[in-house]
Amino acid sequence: MARRLGLVYQKLYSFFGSQHWWPADTPFEVMIGAILTQNTNWLNVEKAISNLKKHKLLQPHRLYKLSHKRLTELIRPAGYYNIKAKRLKSFLKFFIEHYDGNVKTMSCIPISSLRQQLLSVNGIGPETADSILLYALNRPVFVVDAYTKRILLRHRFTGEDASYDKTQNLFMKNLKSGVKLFNEYHALLVKLGKEFCLKNKPRCDICPLK
DNA sequence: GACCAGGCACATC
DNA sequence: GATGTGCATGGT
Numbered sequence: 001m002a003r004r005l006g007l008v009y010q011k012l013y014s015f016f017g018s019q020h021w022w023p024a025d026t027p028f029e030v031m032i033g034a035i036l037t038q039n040t041n042w043l044n045v046e047k048a049i050s051n052l053k054k055h056k057l058l059q060p061h062r063l064y065k066l067s068h069k070r071l072t073e074l075i076r077p078a079g080y081y082n083i084k085a086k087r088l089k090s091f092l093k094f095f096i097e098h099y100d101g102n103v104k105t106m107s108c109i110p111i112s113s114l115r116q117q118l119l120s121v122n123g124i125g126p127e128t129a130d131s132i133l134l135y136a137l138n139r140p141v142f143v144v145d146a147y148t149k150r151i152l153l154r155h156r157f158t159g160e161d162a163s164y165d166k167t168q169n170l171f172m173k174n175l176k177s178g179v180k181l182f183n184e185y186h187a188l189l190v191k192l193g194k195e196f197c198l199k200n201k202p203r204c205d206i207c208p209l210k
Numbered sequence: 211g212a213c214c215a216g217g218c219a220c221a222t223c
Numbered sequence: 224g225a226t227g228t229g230c231a232t233g234g235t
Contacts, residue, residue: 079232
């Protein structure tokens with residue numbers, strides 16, 4: 001398994017090259033983007049983030065002070081705006097109350113307890129928590145998303161019943177743990193998913209993994 | 211017009 | 224523990 005997973009990475013990297021993830025200017029922007037992108041096309045998330053940037057609101061305390069209504073107006077393009085406004089507020093409350101909205105302060109916490117803390121915030125599930133850990137805080141955690149699951153299933157790395165943890169462990173137990181590798185590998189899987197492994201139009205005939 | 215997108219919480223059984 | 228459902232925009 002370790003060899004197969006390594007081979008997949010090599011193929012993807014030589015085909016697509018470096019993905020330069022996460023596409024954001026600051027760790028805080030990664031955290032907000034991680035919540036906004038839940039079950040949502042990234043292009044829509046970019047519009048929402050652009051709105052926040054335009055109004056200089058991409059800062060913990062400012063964003064937290066915003067009214068629910070105003071926040072929904074700004075993040076509207078990202079969809080699910082009512083529920084996402086609520087989730088953003090839950091996260092910001094946690095981030096400000098525990099860490100004063102400071103990424104460096106948050107970085108001092110051990111990885112497993114920080115993951116637990118994030119998971120306890122309403123609106124943050126395993127993928128969002130791990131995205132924050134890996135892409136905002138540079139912690140060696142593998143992120144599993146819908147593309148990852150679909151690709152692994154189609155290539156028979158996993159079965160239909162593969163849970164988040166099971167899939168994550170597949171990578172974390174078989175790869176040499178490292179932020180750089182986990183960052184690039186997941187990004188490459190998303191790239192592959194978008195271009196060759198869509199739900200109803202798989203392009204398996206020309207897939208670089210073929 | 212249908213389908214899809216870098217999930218999650220909650221209800222119900 | 225598993226399964227179903229609501230949440231919503233914008234691109235293809």
